[in-house]
Amino acid sequence: MSATAGEHGAAQPREMWTGQVGFILSAIGSAVGLGNIWRFPGVAYENGGGAFLIPYLVALVTAGIPILFLDYALGHRFRGAAPTAFRRLGGGRLKWLESLGWFQVMICFVIALYYTVVIAWAASYFVFSFDLRWGDDTAGFLVGDYLQVGDPGFSFTFVPAVLIPLVIIWVAAIVVLAFGVARGVQRINVIFLPLLVVAFAALVVRSLFLDGAGDGLNALFTPDFSALADPNVWIAAYSQIFFSLSIAFGIMITYASYRRRRSNLTTPGLVVAFANSSFEILAGIGVFATLGFFAFEQGVDVAELEGLTGVGLSFITFPAIVSQMPGGPIFGILFFGSLAMAGFTSLLSVLQVVSAGFQEKFGLTPRQAATRVGVVSMVLSVLLFSTTTGLIALDTVDNWANNIGIVLSAVLAGIFAFWVLRKGPELRYHLNAVSTFRVGGVWTLLAGVLAPIILGYMLIQRIVSLVVEGYAGYPDWYLALMGWGTVAFFVVAALVLTGIRWRRSPDAFRPWPPLPEPTQRVDAATSTEGGRS
């Protein structure tokens, strides 16, 4: 037996991104996902069109970027995935805050189970694009021929057309994760992100030359200023920014923990945030120019079209458009290829959160964590989502994981970091000590006060709506089990995992840079280098 074996054996160096560009590309790859393509355009259209730009940018600056910086500060200062970072944030008094980290890990675990399925659909439709296999009735093809959707419940009737690409996506993700942060996740992002931008840009350019494209862009960008008086429009803007940026469920904490200690945090954060929004604007132009063509072909107004967001937009409306378009197969290949690539790079980030959490708690190597976590996830994903009840399960779990799980996690993180532990000044000091773009006291106000209040309001509003109105007409017993049951699973799993003993205790840790004495802190805070938010 080697001298290095056992609990006190030598530690491997922490994995690192190879540099700033690798980190930024990976963070953008995580943020730019399915929601950028299939959610933003429809949300913008339904909430004031061009006028939506105002609440959208306000939300980006007052909540998106501040929470992104909070995640970066937590991960980078406390050098760990979410459970490690929150445990160290809590210090001796609140070590159990680790459970909030596990809550975030469990959100990622569950999201990965169904996010993979949507990527598998996109991959299938990428193949179907070659011969326009969906035919004339695209809704019937999706629900009937392809997914073979049954009633809400549990079925073990597997759908091979979903199962096979699903397993392929899982195997690919596990292999990438096993290669580690730099050689796996970063390398894929460095290849896929430029490919995604080129493919989607080609799609947008093509869409702009279609008949009716101008009408589609008119529909998207003509402002309805009366919408700004509606609080729900503002909530929609904050939701879009919040769900789009991969914040508050462990991803950016984990990604920031792989940066060298002497790393710029805030300016790369601005690049990531604006890159994500830039892609959303690009997607809005491409999607609505294409919808304008569809309306033109149908002889109707864009306002009369249905299926402008989500699964309906991507797998029903777009295939119908592709079928009518000159050179449709190429357009379909570009669209579904983009969807699959955007989804895959986001999936890797979600899985990396789970993998990193288990690596640190149980002393696993990236390869061990990838295979163990990956295989368990793959089996669950296949059992739950590749059957004839998969679409309904996906829809329900997604709604609760996002609207309850992630929002609750964000509110709790803000409350504990800023209100209970009063770590705002320390985290702000950390950001300013390593970054070129300095954040002022307004950051503490935005991330610690405004964001938790807005997100708390969103959470309460959604809980009331789900309790009173239910969801999508599904039976109450089903929502209790698959919706509220998902949130209960997050809580129970987080508590159980927190209770398990660490393979190596993460508590003997001193954050760098050490917090200076109060007088020095004032000097540091008033230093004039860089900009200020």
Next chain:
Amino acid sequence: MTGTAIFFLVLAIVLVWGGFTVSVLALSRKPDRHDFPPGGVDDHREDIGPVERDT
């Protein structure tokens, strides 16, 4: 397209893509600080890594 829609399309591009361009330029001009606090050199012995077994 109407003039209003074109205006808001251009405004969106200028603000969002402009924000992206400005942040990229700011980062390329000054990628990192030159005055980090003392310490902070990455040393794997300070990190909690996975246990190494070679048997």
